[in-house]
Amino acid sequence: MLQRLKNVIVATSFLAALIVSQQAFAHAHLASATPADKATISESPKMLTLTFTEGVEPKFSGVMLMGADGSMVHTGKFTVDSADNKVVNVPLTAPLKTGSYRVDWHVLSVDGHKTKGSYNFTLK
Numbered sequence: 001m002l003q004r005l006k007n008v009i010v011a012t013s014f015l016a017a018l019i020v021s022q023q024a025f026a027h028a029h030l031a032s033a034t035p036a037d038k039a040t041i042s043e044s045p046k047m048l049t050l051t052f053t054e055g056v057e058p059k060f061s062g063v064m065l066m067g068a069d070g071s072m073v074h075t076g077k078f079t080v081d082s083a084d085n086k087v088v089n090v091p092l093t094a095p096l097k098t099g100s101y102r103v104d105w106h107v108l109s110v111d112g113h114k115t116k117g118s119y120n121f122t123l124k
């Protein structure tokens with residue numbers, strides 16, 4: 001009886017761990033970005049590139065670029081790479097001034113889950 005209970009507990013916790021890890025992997029999280037998070041760069045980038053862990057739906061996804069004072073920086077159109085829907089490009093229409101910037105992103109992944117986040121980089 002006790003052994004049976006132990007088996008049930010082991011099976012249940014295994015299942016719980018499996019579900020948690022699947023959830024962690026099933027959403028579109030930011031895998032990498034250019035300029036990278038916390039990067040200090042010396043030249044104004046022509047484009048922001050964000051790579052996610054899942055494919056994203058361009059219709060319900062977006063990226064906002066903000067200056068240190070919180071003012072929005074005008075960017076070009078958000079596009080999903082035609083060869084890889086995990087990669088998002090946002091062209092910059094004008095060179096950035098030196099200073100720190102915050103990138104706010106929100107995406108709808110192809111599995112229908114919404115995620116969002118932000119990161120910073122500095123132009124010296």
Ligand SMILES: [Cu+2]
Binds near residue numbers: 111
């Ligand atoms: Cu998901």
